[in-house]
Amino acid sequence: MKYVIVIGDGMADYPLEELNGETPLQRAKTPNMDYIASHGVSGMLRNVPADLKPGSDVANLSVLGYNPEKFYTGRGPLEAPSVGAELESGDVAFRCNFITEANGLLEDFNADHISTEEASKLINTLNEVMDLSNGKYPEPEKHHKPGKFYVGTSYRNLFVYRDEKSAALESAPPHDVVGEPISENLLKPSEDENAQILNKLMLQSRKVLENHPVNKGRAETDKKPANMVWLWGQGVKPSMPQFSEEYGLKGAAITGVDLIKGIGIYMGLTVVNVPGATGYYDTDYDAKAKYALEALKNHDLVFIHVEAPDEAGHAGDITEKIRAIENIDKKILGTLLKNLPEFGNYAVAVLPDHPTPVHVKTHTRDPVPYSMFSTNADPDGIEKYDEISAKNGSQGVMEGHKFMKSFMDYANST
Template sequence: MKYVVVIGDGMADYSLEELGGKTPLQSAKIPNMDYIASNGVSGMLKTVPKNMEPGSDVANLSILGYNPEEFYTGRGPLEAASIGANLDNGNVAFRCNFITEKDGLLADFNAGHISTGEGSELIEALNQNFYRFGKFYLGTSYRNLFVFNDKKSAELKSTPPHDVVGDPFMDNLLNPREDENARILNGIMQDSKSVLENHPVNKRRIESGKNPANMIWLWGQGVKPKMPQFSEKYGLKGATITGVDLIKGIGMYLGLTNIHVPGATGYYDTDYCGKAKYALDALQDHDLVFLHVEAPDEAGHAGDLGEKMKAMERIDSRILGKLLKNLPSFGDYAIAILPDHPTPVHVKTHTRDPVPYAMYSTGGVRDDVQRYDEISAKTGSQGVMEGYKFMKNFIEYAKSR
């Protein structure tokens, strides 16, 4: 039996007036997602516990079968594993975004999707100026990391930058402000502007009409987590396919194989076909592939309905279409499609609403749902389930006859 879980990050949305009261999933051309729903079973998944922020870290950990309330320590340490930042018991990893500050406002949480090459030059400059406090690590595009040398900083309250676009950055710094670590780290964020704003990289970006990466934003901090291996928990050898360090980092902690796909960017231009091809290749010697696509989430954050629907349709045609065509060659298989969380285009950030999921297995039972979307899945036979129970349910469903 082979298993594939396809995550369309942030796909779920609300009913939109411009779509005649339909959601993007209801309006998009997604025949392969509909095939999975109409030939399998559907339900709703609560991927984010009530007391936790609706982030991709919490949600994807949950989908993989690990209760975030038990295993989650922060986003930063999950990404640290992927980009080669070794944590010990005295260090805390912070997610470090390159942002654009303008007139005292957090104008752009990703600095115009700065390239990784440009980011490498800026990371070097940051390390030259702030080395006595910790170390900056290069990630992908605007997604980088800072390892701070005081574990007490893990207790600070931080704010995801994508939640406060357009707000005064001074209103959203690390709290409590009087804490010594908060004072140091907030100082680093503010002082980063003097290091970055006149850097040659940003001069070139401004000349080209692009947003400069003129500040950093520290958030999502945590200490190194301890989690049981996926193979021990489920008896399956698994692999991840993604363009995002967060998912790669989770995979490393769980003992999953991170499959490198050339052209997997974590953005609209990611190589959808390449991800499908590498997933099929990985199934030659793995039991399960966890395939993640970031593009719908990026479109949701940008409030771009057109790009969000394009991303969903590309997942459907270029990934699911290829998988459904070739998976029968492996014999029995099961496949599931779902978002990790909603990223509604009118909200421009994550919400904690339950997400729709559909799963199909050769020889498995089916329910009466005919389409894959937020409304149809509510009528599915699976009902509403806690997110961390999904993986066990998916595996058991695949084996049922």
């Protein structure tokens, strides 16, 4: 039995007036998702426990069968292994976004989707100028603690800070505070020593980045500057059992984003690097399908993650969201369903991790629809894959971290 899970990050949504009351999933042409629904079973997953923030970190842990209440320590540490940051005890990894600040407001949480090449130049400068370990920065004062920036992908970078107490600070996801004053959304409590050091670092990064050649170049091409870093989502290294021990399957992960790569690395999945997987609209969907089929030759399970619909949700772009969903359907699921019979028995599931509704422009904690199909099992009569149809599926509503086991049980039921 081969297993494939396809995640359309953030693709669930609400009924939209612009679509005459349909959701983007309902409007999009998705014959392959509908095939999975009509030949399989459907239900709803609650991927985000009530006490955790809705995000791809928590939600993908759930889908992969790890209870986030037990294993989640923060987003930063999950991204650390794929950007080459080895966390030691006492280290705290912060997600470090490049953002655009304008007039004291957080204007753009992704600095106009800055390229990785540009970001890496900025990161190098930050490490040179803002070295916390030698006391050069922030301005001379008594307490200096080692900190280091790491290059990730595009606006998503990492900062590792050596004081375990900083893990407990309250931080604001930048995509949730777009348009709000920077000063109100810095690390809290503001009287905490680490908060003061790190808030100063964020505010002073403005001066380092403002006149950087990279930003001068961006100004010439009318792109927003990456003129500030934003530290958030921090935590210590998590400890997770290996996926193969938990589920008895050899798994591989295909994704363009460091977060999912890092989750894969902690779980002991093979992280397959796909050329052209960008974590954005322009990702190479065909390549992801091709590499997934290749990985299935020596793995039992492949987890394919596509970030594009989430980015469209954050941008509030209905057209791009529908296009991303249709691309996943045609170029990934279409290719998979055509070629999977070569492997004998197989099971495929399709779902988002969390919704990123275009009118909310960020993640919500609503349960997400899923459909799964197995060559071995019977269908439940649901015809289509979308938020409304899945509610009537035979699987009901389930805690997200129970999905993996239920998928395996379903796949092997006869």
